[in-house]
Amino acid sequence: MPGKGFVSNIARQSEDFPGWYNDVVRKAELADYSPVRGCMVIRPYGYAIWESMRDELDRHIKRTGHQNVYFPLFVPRSLLEKEAEHVEGFDPQVAWVTRAGGEELSEWLAIRPTSEAIIAEVVKDWIQSYRDLPLLLNQWNNVVRWELRTRLFLRTAEFLWQEAHTFHATEQEAADEVATGLEAYRAVSEDWLAIPVIKGRKTENEKFPGAVYSTSIEAMMRxxxxxxxxxxxxxxxxxxxxxxxxxxxxxxxxxxxxxxxWGFSTRMVGATIMAHGDASGLILPPNVAPHQVVVVPIFRSEDDRAAVAGAIERLETGLADVSTASGPLRLWVDWREETPGFKFNHWELRGVPFRLEIGPRDVAAGQAVIVRRVDRLKETLPLDSLAAELPKRLADYQAHLFQRAIDFRTANTHHVDDMEAFERTVEEDGGFIHAPWCGDGACEKRVSEKTGATIRIIPFDAADESGRCLVDGKPSERRVLLARAY
RNA sequence: CGGGGCGUAGCGCAACGGUAGCGCACGUGCUUUGGGAGUACGAGGUUGCGGGUUCGAAUCCCGCCGCCCCGACCA
Structure with a gap:
């Protein structure tokens, strides 16, 4: 019995991934369902993770010359409907305010599903001359898209995000800006969240409603x-x-x-969970972990308790000025009245990178036991080495998670050349599949109807490679990335 | 929006005509603490909402509402 109960409360990741995901989100106290259909409550631990990636992305956005602004939550119907393709694309997902102030509104107000329309309407007065360009705006806000089927963080009716909106004098400048935005996302995903991504261009079928073309980064979940x-x-x-x-x-x-x-949303909290987590719960990269190190005191007698408390206090003092890649070291001492074993599991579920165990034996020897979350590797370190060791180990851990994710993706990436092999690979192996495609939207639809896998992107780094489209055998100039997707 | 399921204590469930109980969690005391402690006592409910049938409804009937799961659209 001992040691069984808790983990068995989480669905097995290998057998029921959606159930595992849901259990982890709930039990690690990242988010809750809410009284509002399709909307979630982001709890403190989950919000702290979002804040970390939000702040890092905000630094990138500002560093590349963008300024933060705020536009209204409501978009008059007439504005939303100005761009035909845009309104057609979003229509099924828009929530409308039809009544306010005790009467029917003469014009409905959309609750923004995105802000292109209202921003364009306003900035037309700000832009008179080429000297007013480029205009580089960004806003952090909430948007509403009436989703029928929702999942915590991944797809909810309301979500938090950042939307950048920029205006340029030339097409080339705008194209460069599209790349700048995508590069910010790559940097945050890979350097902050330790999630390797592939950049590419969306197909015509998959592009944003109203866009000339769309680009995205694609990541692989576990x-x-x-x-x-x-x-x-x-x-x-x-x-x-x-x-x-x-x-x-x-x-x-x-x-x-x-x-x-360009936009980046709270969905990335879900990505972080699904890209790294294991059977015991979350595994957080140090840069986003609300607690990077948790100290678990261990003692029996009151004397032991006092000795351990003294050692921990000295340790905290010694670590006060230690900084890491994501700011001052975030260390938490768990003095709750629970058993050590309970705390070990509690913090493993929450994905804390390192745990320090400090008990009477350690105090006597001037050391601490350090356990690494991702593989439970246990070592003993002198207490006075921690100020130097922890930042180094956190950086190594961050790099290790990234490499681990790359290795996982590599192991689950396939190249196939015909439909038969493609269907078999989708069914039996899953993962990313690079296959030749002729560029015809009809072929694209045929593949997704047949297999459930979609063309995620046409990767930017796809080499020229003449082949034959896996659907109709017409000439193909390069491979595209296909996968079943969230 | 179609198909299925479920609403009983914070969570998970039982009771399926006789007026609500179990486990976990929660509170207090004592003993505990190196991988989810033990024990004793205790607190917690208009059984989703509204109507109907009945001497009596969590239970049967009708109508709402909500949520979850599976399919078509999306960050």
Whole structure:
């Protein structure tokens, strides 16, 4: 019995991944369901993880010259409907306010599903000259998309995100900006969340409604399914034209600016959970972990307790000025009245990178037992070495998780050349599949209807490779990335 | 939006015509503490909402509401 009960309370990751995910989110106290259909409550531990990635991304956004702004939650119907493809794409997901102030509104207000329309409408007055460009805006907010089927963090009716909206004098500048946004997402995913991603372009069928083209980064979860981890769109002159934005260029010609938009959401909390977690629960990269190190005091007698408390106090003092890649060392001492074993499991479920056990034997020897979450590797270290060791080990751990994720992805990536092999691979192995595609949207639909796998992206780094489309055998110039996805 | 399931204590469940109970969690005391401690006592409920049948409804009937799971759309 001992040691069994708790872990068996989490669905087995290998057998029931969605159940595992749900259990971890709930039991690690990341989020709860709410009284509102399809909406979640983000709890303190989950919000702390979001804040960490949010702050890091915000630094990237500001470093690349963007300024934060805030636009209204409500978008008048007439504005949302100006861009035809945009409204058509979002229509089924828009929530409307039809009544307020005790009466029916003369014009419905959409609760923003995204802000292209209202931002374009406003900035048309800010943009007169090429000197006003580029205009690089970003906002952190909530949006609502009426989802029928929701999952905590991954897909909820309301979610938190960042949406950048930029306007440029030339198409090339806008294209560069699309790349800048995507690169920020790659950096946060890989360097902060330790999730390796593949950059690429979405197909016509999968692009953002109203965009000229869309790009995204794709990540692999531990069930080998794909997750779109951030998208960056080239809007061309579509929204500028429908909103009537124009500027006088150097050549004294009136032109419509080129726009971009890009977004990164709380879905990435879900990605972090699914990219690293194991049978015991979360595994958090040190950069986002709310607690990087948790100390578990161990004692029997009051004398032991006092000795251990003294040693921990001296340790905390000694670590006060220690900093890590993500700021001051986040160390937490768990003085709760629970048994050590309970605490070990409690913090493993919550994905804390390192645990320090300090008991009477350790105090006597001037040492601590340190246990690494990802593989439970247990070592003994002198207490006075920790100020130097912890930052180093946290950095190593961050790198280790990233490499582990790369290795996992590599082991679950396949290359196939025909439909028969493709279907077999999707069914038996899953994972990422690189296969030739002719570029025809009909072939794309055929594949997804037949197998459930979709073309995630046309990877930017796909080599030129002549082949034959796995659906209709027509010539293909490069492989695309296919997978079953969230 | 179609198909299925479920609403009883914070969570998981039982009671399926006779007025609500178990496990976990929670509170207090004592003993405990190096991988989910033991023990004693205790607190906690308009059984999702509204109507109906009945001497009597958590239980049967009708109508709502909500949530979960599976399919078509999405970050």
């Amino acid at each position: 069930d080998t399914k794909a997750l779109q981890a951030g998208t960056s769109h080239m809007l061309g002159q579509n929204f500028a034209r429908s909103a009537g934005i124009d500027f006088l260029d150097r050549d004294n010609q009136l032109k419509a600016p080129f726009g971009t938009s």
